[in-house]
Structure formats: structure tokens, C-alpha cells
Amino acid sequence: MDINFEPFVEWDNSPFVLFNNEGRILYLNHSAELLFGSVSPKELYDLTLAYASAGFGYKTTSLALSYDAFMFHAITVGYENEEEISLRLYHAPAVQPKSKLQTESLIVTDINVLLEANIALFQAENNNPLKLLTDQDLPLFKMDQNHFSKLLRKVFHSFRSSDSIDISLKLLIGQHILINNKKESLAGLKITANGRYVESDEEIKELAGKNQIKAILKEHSILLEIPLIQ
């Protein structure tokens, strides 16, 4: 029986990459393509070599990996000859929020107003140049305005000594999140600069979690994936 397994690998939710012995990519599936937005091929090739079995064969290792929003709990490295080696990464299950969001107490809000108020607060204390690119057509959505503003204050504060801060707010087309069994769209608020303070990162993550927001914190940027709760 001759079965073509390639489409199954292609559309598997777990990233799969096949390297040659110089680290060049020979094949990658759809999920791995998305992953390469957050990690370099070199980094994954190094990981592959580090976790390869001593001789030909397949070896699965449990380990916690995270690249931006991608989180993995295990990898399988396999090779049957000296020319090719494969890496497969297994997604860690998404952590369910501890408490159910009480959407009834949330208030329908224009996020642009909150964002501008936070920029004014930031500018009252700092002279850093700011560039803002925002989508004025984002729909109004429900939020706890005080919690959300606090989160923005903390996020901006971490850029207090940065030069040329870029802020962009846009709809994340095609991305959704399930909240209380309802599919909600997502908006991305990204602040980028030449560097930032990290002492409030834990607090930012905690506040974001309370607002059902995913915070992706990097050395030069913070991305908030905000559910547009209707």
C-alpha cells in the first residue's frame, strides 16, 4: 500500500521541520511556518542537534519552550541517515483562566480614548517622542476600564526611558479567542522602543490575565492581544 503521508504532516497542528546536515531547511509544515515568525531557523537547528539521540533513531524529550506566544512541552528529534534530521514540537495546552470573566460588569469602551488618555499621562511625566498608529475603526468593546487603564499605565511606564517609542493598535485579522464559550475577535496593541524596564513584567502579566489579555513581553517590545468582548 502506497500512502502519501505528507498532507497529514503538512496540516498537523504541531510544527515539523526537516533540516539537512548544514542546518538548511528542506521541508517545513504549515504550523512551523507560523513558528518561524517568532524564532530563527538557526535556533531551532541548534535545539535539534542538542536533543538528537546518540545513534540513528527517534528521541522525545520533555522540556518547556516558549517563543513569543508559542509554548511547547516536548520535542521529538529523529534521523535515519547523516543527511537529514527532523524536529517536531508539541504545543503545551493553553492554560485556562482561573476565574470566569464576569462580562456583565464590563463597560463598552472606545479603546482609542483610553489609549490617548494614557499617552497624555505618560507625556505629563516624560518627554520621550512617541509615534502612534491606530485603527480608528476598531469596534467598541467591553472591558473593566480601570483595570485596563492600570495595565496600560504599567506598560507605558516600562518605556519611561526609551527613545522613539512606536505604538500600534490594530485588529488581528483572523484571530479569535473563546471567552465564556463565545468567539471574540482580537486586537493587538504593540509598543516598541530601543529598550525598556522589566521590573514590572510580572505585574503586567498578572493584570493582563485579569483582563483576559495575552501579554507577550520582549526586550524591546510589549504586545497585548486584547479580546474585543461584545
Add this chain to the structure above:
Amino acid sequence: MKYFYTKSEQIQSIIKGLNLTKTLFVSSIIIGPEYTGKKSLAQSIFPHAPMVSGEDQEKIKTALAGSDELIITNFEKIKNLNDLDFTNKRIIATANYMGNSALIDDIFAFIYTMPPLIQRKEDVDYLKERYIEEAKSILMIENSTIDTEHIPLDLSLNTKSLKRSVYTYLIKHTMEAGDIEEILYHYLLKHLEGNDAYRQYLGLYEKPLIKAGLEKFGSQLKLSEILGINRNTLRKKIHEHNIDQEL
């Protein structure tokens, strides 16, 4: 509606931020030294919000129950914050100092710092002119020859001490001989006692007389002629009142 005048960029950003939160249910606090205009600023932006002091916790609770919008002054004086629920309310608080910073950070979305007058030179110029006009009207001063350029301004207590500087300066510079006599009369009535009082209190008159004379006529020789006293007597009195060290 009250208008809050300022040329300070920092305060203009605070005004912009507060204006944007007019339609939101968020908690904001303005922290800064006494008499810097925090309350006036909050009232100018939220003219219809009821205002209560942090000293009266019960009043705050009642106001919170009856209104979605509230100005709380002297926030640092609230004794039991856990007792108050600001959820989905528009709170504008003012405080003279931060107090418990972790708690402030937890409660307030917007934390603004009000700069003291000493950092707001243009605001000082504006307020000074306003207080001069106000003082002239209240004290019914019509004399326009007073030099208001060189009023020594005390900014240690912000608008309060600035206002006092302007008023006392204008009062001092519009007095007539009769007023000065009356002031001396009341002062002496209160303080006069001892066994060397004549010599002691004569200084109240002699010292300004000689100081002003020296400044006006330049030399001791000329002043002794104007005053019609011996040069040695004048020199002795200058020394006695330490005027030579002050000039």
C-alpha cells in the same frame, strides 16, 4: 464653568488626560504639594461632580452611593480604604502626598503629579498679575505708581504664600503716615515693657529712617546734613542698628 489657567506643559498634559477620561469610569488621582491648584483643576474639568474631603469617610460613602462621579480631596486622610468601592465609578482624587504608594498604585488607573509653583515660572507671572488686580480691587487701591515689577515673591507655600506676598507688598507700599503711626501704636501697646524701652523701641523709627536716607542720598555726610544731626552721632547710630552690615 471655572477655567484653570496654566502654561505648564506638564499640567496641560494632565488636563488633556483628565478631559479624555470624562466619559470613562476610571479612578484618577492628582498628587502634589499644598496650594498648587489640584482642587481647582479637578473642579474645572468636572464641574458637576460632588466634592467631599477624605477626612469624612461617611460622607464619601454616601456620595458614592448617590453618584457615579466624585471628587475626593485630601485623599491621604482616608482612614479605611478597604471600606470604599470605586468599581465603575469616575473618581478624581487629590492628595498632598503619596502616602501608601502600593495602595494608590492598586486603586488608581491614572496617577498624575502636580508640579509646585517654583517649577511653573509662567504660571507664577500670571497668578501674580491676577492677585495684584484682585488686591487692588479688594483694598481699594487706586494708586497706579506702585512698582509691582519687583515684588519679592514667596513660593514656599505655592499660591497661598504667593498671594500673601502680593497683598502685604501692596499694603506696605500704599500706607500713609497716619497708618504707620497707628500700626506702631498697636504694636507698642502690645509689646512695650522693661526698663530701657525708650532706647529699644526708638529703633523702630530710627533704623528705617537712616536706611532709607542712606539709600536715597548716598553718603553719610549728605544724610547728616539732611537730618540735621552731627556726623559722629549718625555714624554711632548706623553702628548701633547694624545698618552698615545690612547695606
